Amino acid sequence: xxxxxxxxxxxxxxxxxxxxxxxxxxxxxxxxxxxxxxxxxxxxxxxxxxxxxxxxxxxxxxxxxxxxxxxxxxxxxxxxxxxxxxxxxxxxxxxxxxxxxxxxxxxxxxxxxxxxxxxxxxxxxxxxxxxxxxxxxxxxxxxxxxxxxxxxxxxxxxxxxxxxxxxxxxxxxxxxxxxxxxxxxxxxxxxxxxxxxxxxxxxxxxxxxxxxxxxxxxxxxxxxxxxxxxxxxxx
Numbered sequence: 001x002x003x004x005x006x007x008x009x010x011x012x013x014x015x016x017x018x019x020x021x022x023x024x025x026x027x028x029x030x031x032x033x034x035x036x037x038x039x040x041x042x043x044x045x046x047x048x049x050x051x052x053x054x055x056x057x058x059x060x061x062x063x064x065x066x067x068x069x070x071x072x073x074x075x076x077x078x079x080x081x082x083x084x085x086x087x088x089x090x091x092x093x094x095x096x097x098x099x100x101x102x103x104x105x106x107x108x109x110x111x112x113x114x115x116x117x118x119x120x121x122x123x124x125x126x127x128x129x130x131x132x133x134x135x136x137x138x139x140x141x142x143x144x145x146x147x148x149x150x151x152x153x154x155x156x157x158x159x160x161x162x163x164x165x166x167x168x169x170x171x172x173x174x175x176x177x178x179x180x181x182x183x184x185x186x187x188x189x190x191x192x193x194x195x196x197x198x199x200x201x202x203x204x205x206x207x208x209x210x211x212x213x214x215x216x217x218x219x220x221x222x223x224x225x226x227x228x229x230x231x232x233x234x235x
Contacts, residue, residue, distance in 0.1 A: 027052065027143030029230070030152035032210065033165035034199065035192050036172025038218045038226060042165065043147035044094065045227035050234075053141050054094055057148030057155070060130050062108035063090045063099045065117040070099075075119040082125035090133070109179075118195060121149075124203065131155050149199055152210030162213040163230055169193070171219045 029052070031043045040056055047054035065075065067088040073080045091098035096105045107113060120126055127150075134155050138144055146155065152162035167175075173189035200208070209215065214233055218226050 026138050026141075028138055028156045028159040029143075029145045029234075030156050030159040030162045030210070030213075031145065031147040031165065031230075032149055032151045032153070032163070032213075034149070034172065035195050036176045037165040037167045038175070038223070039147040039165055041223050042218070042226045042230070043145050045223055046230050047145040049227060049231050050145065053144040055092065055134065055137055055144055055146050056094075057130065057134055057146060057151060059092050059097045059108060060090055060133065061121045061126070062113050062117050063092065063097050063104060064088055064126060064130070065113045065120040066099050066104045066108050068120055069112060069116055070102075075116040078123055078125070081120055081123050082129070085120075085123070085126040085129045114191070121199075122203070127154075152213050153208050157210065161230070161233055162210045163233070164209045164213040164215045165226075166215060166217050167219045 029043075029046060029050070031039050031046070033039050040058075043056070044054055046052075064081075064085045068075055068081055068084050071084060073084055075081060089098075089100050096103060097108050098104065099108075131154065134146065134148075134151075138146070138156070146159075148155070152159055152164065156162075169189060169192070172192055173185050176192060177185045177188045214230075216226060216229055221229075
């Protein structure tokens with residue numbers, strides 16, 4: 001979905017950080033959990049099985065962080081970063097993340113953005129803006145499989161199904177190291193620990209297990225097994 005700067009009102013073009021669309025009764029499957037728990041791969045699999053669209057909300061925050069760095073803005077400058085979040089044009093799909101018309105799909109996973117996104121995602125005004133865009137995305141589609149760190153706890157607390165994925169620190173580090181093509185596992189583990197502390201302690205939408213969420217430990221499960229378990233919860 002593309003979010004261009006425009007006048008507030010239309011779900012597809014809403015960008016101002018005032019009050020966005022409120023959650024409505026759509027079919028939302030909310031999958032959250034910490035880095036390396038398997039959210040993205042599992043959410044895609046669930047979306048495919050259910051014939052629903054999929055949105056990686058973490059890519060949205062990384063897209064904002066990318067735009068912040070592109071503009072030379074300090075990620076810790078709360079008002080300036082909030083301005084970027086309100087104005088940035090994001091087009092996030094299953095396979096790409098376009099930021100202001102530039103393909104940032106690879107760059108948003110790089111080390112610079114990974115460091116910057118911690119401060120960006122902790123910015124309350126950024127979160128307000130992104131939550132409004134996420135709700136607009138669902139409003140337009142009538143539902144979807146959403147993955148992120150606050151989907152079930154904040155964005156869609158009344159989702160049809162809320163799943164909180166967990167995994168051991170060792171497994172999470174190995175998964176992330178594999179995704180980043182050869183980064184040292186110990187370095188990745190240290191970064192994950194840093195992100196966990198930041199995500200869990202931030203004031204705006206901290207990472208918590210959503211009320212009523214089904215908790216699945218993915219440490220010893222394959223992706224098909226996790227997808228089967230989640231789809232089975234809907235039966």
